[in-house]
Structure formats: structure tokens, C-alpha cells
Amino acid sequence: MKKATILVVEDDPALNEAYNMILRSAGYDVMTAYNGQEALEVLKDAKDPDIIFLDLRMPVMDGIGFLKEYHPEKHPHTTIIVFSNYDARAEVDEAYKLGAHRYVLKARAAPKELIHIVEGVIGARQ
Amino acid sequence: MSKFNHPLDQIRLLIIDDDEDDAYLLRRYISAIPGAVFKVEWIGQFDEAIERIADHDHDVYLVDYRLGERTGIELLEIVRPSSRIEPFIMMSGAGDRDLLRESMQYDAADFMTKGSINEEMLAKTLFYAIQRKQMERRRYEELLELNRSKDEFISIASHQLRTPATGVKQYIGMVREGFAGKITEQQRMMLDKAYESNERQLRIVSDLLKVAQVDAGKVSLSKSDVKLCELIQDIVKSTSSIFSEKQQRLVVSLPKKPVIAYIDETTMRMVIENIVENASKYSEEGTTTRIKLYSDTTEATIDVIDQGVGINPEHIDKVFEKFGRVDNPLSTKVGGTGIGMYWAKKMVELHGGDITVMPGRSRGSVFSIILPK
Numbered sequence: 001m002k003k004a005t006i007l008v009v010e011d012d013p014a015l016n017e018a019y020n021m022i023l024r025s026a027g028y029d030v031m032t033a034y035n036g037q038e039a040l041e042v043l044k045d046a047k048d049p050d051i052i053f054l055d056l057r058m059p060v061m062d063g064i065g066f067l068k069e070y071h072p073e074k075h076p077h078t079t080i081i082v083f084s085n086y087d088a089r090a091e092v093d094e095a096y097k098l099g100a101h102r103y104v105l106k107a108r109a110a111p112k113e114l115i116h117i118v119e120g121v122i123g124a125r126q
Numbered sequence: 127m128s129k130f131n132h133p134l135d136q137i138r139l140l141i142i143d144d145d146e147d148d149a150y151l152l153r154r155y156i157s158a159i160p161g162a163v164f165k166v167e168w169i170g171q172f173d174e175a176i177e178r179i180a181d182h183d184h185d186v187y188l189v190d191y192r193l194g195e196r197t198g199i200e201l202l203e204i205v206r207p208s209s210r211i212e213p214f215i216m217m218s219g220a221g222d223r224d225l226l227r228e229s230m231q232y233d234a235a236d237f238m239t240k241g242s243i244n245e246e247m248l249a250k251t252l253f254y255a256i257q258r259k260q261m262e263r264r265r266y267e268e269l270l271e272l273n274r275s276k277d278e279f280i281s282i283a284s285h286q287l288r289t290p291a292t293g294v295k296q297y298i299g300m301v302r303e304g305f306a307g308k309i310t311e312q313q314r315m316m317l318d319k320a321y322e323s324n325e326r327q328l329r330i331v332s333d334l335l336k337v338a339q340v341d342a343g344k345v346s347l348s349k350s351d352v353k354l355c356e357l358i359q360d361i362v363k364s365t366s367s368i369f370s371e372k373q374q375r376l377v378v379s380l381p382k383k384p385v386i387a388y389i390d391e392t393t394m395r396m397v398i399e400n401i402v403e404n405a406s407k408y409s410e411e412g413t414t415t416r417i418k419l420y421s422d423t424t425e426a427t428i429d430v431i432d433q434g435v436g437i438n439p440e441h442i443d444k445v446f447e448k449f450g451r452v453d454n455p456l457s458t459k460v461g462g463t464g465i466g467m468y469w470a471k472k473m474v475e476l477h478g479g480d481i482t483v484m485p486g487r488s489r490g491s492v493f494s495i496i497l498p499k
Contacts, residue, residue, distance in 0.1 A: 002160050012293065015296065018293065018300065021305065022296070050156060057285075059220075072372070085285060086285055107295065107331075110295060110299045111296060111299040111300050112299070
């Protein structure tokens, strides 16, 4: 089984670090960004990750701004999971329209569930 | 006669009076009012007046009581002055006290006896009526604004509360799930309590957000044709662990023919789940909950029948009230904000349906979700 690469885009340092620890301990390669702009820079020099966990509300460049720049349709091997605590329908719908694949309310996902989500995505591909 | 300080540059006035001579007299008085420019229109017919009022082309209306076969009161009943920003002033040939009372009852801004009308009195009546309505309007807008900022505050505060609580969830979750090595039974017990408290806080935040969205009218439904049998089977699957944990049974009875309703699937799923989960929460161990779906040509009904603590008939209205919690032997244990059922009812109503609750035949309660097809 190929080791999956995951990019976490999350502005809250405590959460960013937590997701990093959880995913690394499950054996995944993790890249980190604290806003949409940073995420674009990280992605410029790396090969497409398998999954991007994308927060919506972030300073500098938010999740919607990131999706507009990133053009998910050009990266068919990357699953974008919007991972936000803002469940305003309009925002989530817009993210879907811009190519996000899934939406998960951050407050719902315990560490184990986070790993389940990743396993689900990776498992579906193999 | 002194000049009045009226709030509009030009006052567009509609006289509704079936007596042309009276209307002519009114026009003369109006044209003699100093310091104001009036644009006066006259209509003698009831139906024509209703149509013209619907155009919202005027700042004030003078309505005679006698309008052919109809009356000015009937007209007020149709146009509902309380929902309009322009004042409606009633006039009558006789200074009838009952008529005065009736005019007020139907929200006329003022009442004049035709015989006592003169320029000065007419000017005062018109200007004050317009001014009062404008003040009312301003106050209404201020209240709307206040309400908007309240909803916005709840929304921002709740969303922001979620982030630190999510942090707590992750870190306690990691220790609990063994990410930092083995923990003792006692440590696990304590962490479980901390985790559960935090979960409760997250649920309260979600409930507050739901209500803020409903109250702000910000809920938008995206409806599609949904197969109710499949939806219910799905819900049974997702809630089965809650029932088995309490050694309870969940029994479903579905019609053979598919039942399709035009609904917002995500929202209705949450509504039904909410009621099904409550059935488990408010029932003792070993009880059975039944979900029944049936339909006729116009509506589909989902009954959730539990064998729980039931609801005292006196408190049945309280179930769907905002923050309304009904005391029962399990309510403290279950916890909650009293928002779930309020939200559920609002959502079903947005679908053009209804939720009702009745006491069960021997015990428990029956919640019925009625959806138009």
C-alpha cells in the first residue's frame, strides 16, 4: 500500500498541530499550511497530495479563495475535504461548486474519525 | 393659519369617496393648506381603490365610510393598514362612536367627521398621521436592525466558541484514544467525563446556531424527490447503535410501494433522526420504538411511537416551544437546550408540513411528521 500524503490547511495553531500529530501517528505524510496562500506555495513545489483538509475561514486567503486559485479539476488525484466549523449552507455550497469533494464539520470529527475519513478516501481508490 | 413642518416635499394623497361633491370639497381644503405641495387623486369605486392602493403610489389615504354597497371598514379589512407604511384616515358623514371604535380596530390612523372638516383640522390630521407612521417605521427598522445584530452576534460568538472546543476535543480525544501511551482506568474515566462535557458544549453551540439561522429566516432548503422508505432505512442504520446500547428495539414498518416526497433530504434526515434519538433517550432500557410510514395522495406521514416516559398532556404545547423543556423523570439525565423540537417543527413547517405529538395508547408518545407530497 502506497503511503498517502495529506495537506492540512488550518489557521488555528492548536488544531493544525493536533491534525498533524493524529495523521502522522497513523503513518501518513503530512504537509502543513496556515492559510490558502501558504497552501498554494506548499503545493507549488510538491506533487499533488492525496487529500487536502481545507478550513474555510482563514486570514490572508480563505478556503474559497484557495479553491478559486487551485482549480481542483486540474488535480484529479487529490480529494479536497472541506473541514470547517462554519456550516453556513451558502459557504459550503460554494465550496462544492468550486470543486471540493466533501464537507466535514470539524467539531464532529474526533481523532479516530479523522483517520476513518482518510482511510475511507484512500480505500475507495485502491 | 401657521405653516406646518411636514416631513415630505410632496404629499401624494388618494381620496376614496363615492360622493364626488365631498371629494371636490376635500380637494379645495387641501389646496388651501399652506406650506405643502399635494398631489391629489380621487377614486370613487371600491374595487378600483383596492387596486390603486396595491400600487403603493401614495403617502396617505382618506377613506370614506360609505363606498357604494361596500364600506371603508371593509376596505381597511382588505388592505390591512398595520402592514402598510402609509396612514389610512377614515371619514364619515356622521360622528358615530361605534364607527370610530371600528376604525381604530382596523388600524385607521385617524377618524374625521365630514361636517367638522376645515383646512386647519385637515392639515393637522394629515401631517400628524404621516409623521406618526414615519416614526413607527423608523422604530420598526431600528428593531429589525437590533434583531439582526442579535442574530449576527449569536452566529459569530457560536462559531468562534467552536474552535477552542474543537481543540479540546482533539487533545482529550488523542489522550483517550491512546495517542500518548497507555492510560489507567481512572484516567480514562476522568477523560471520558471531560470529553462528554465538551461534547455537550459543542451541541449547545450547534443548537444556538440552528435557532439563530431559523429566527433570521436564513434557512434555505434545497429540495428534491426523496424516497422516504430508503431515507428511513438509512436513519435506522445510523441510529441503531444508540438503541442497542440501551438494549432497546427499533422496529420499522414501511409500505410496499415507494413513497416519494419533495423535500430537503439533509434537513429532514436531521429532523427524523432527532425524533428517533429522543425516543431512545426518553425511554428506559428494554423498550421498543416503532417507526411507521404511510401515505395517501396528498401527504406522507412518519409516526415515531415510543414506550418512553411520555409527555403530560398539559405540557404538550411546550414541546415545540423555543427553549421549552418538559420535566420528566429522565429530563435531567438527558440534558439538552430545548431547541431540537422547536427547530424540527420550524423545518417541517418550511416544507409546508407539520409535526404533532400525542400521548401513546398505553404509555410513551407518538410523534407524527406530516409532509406534503
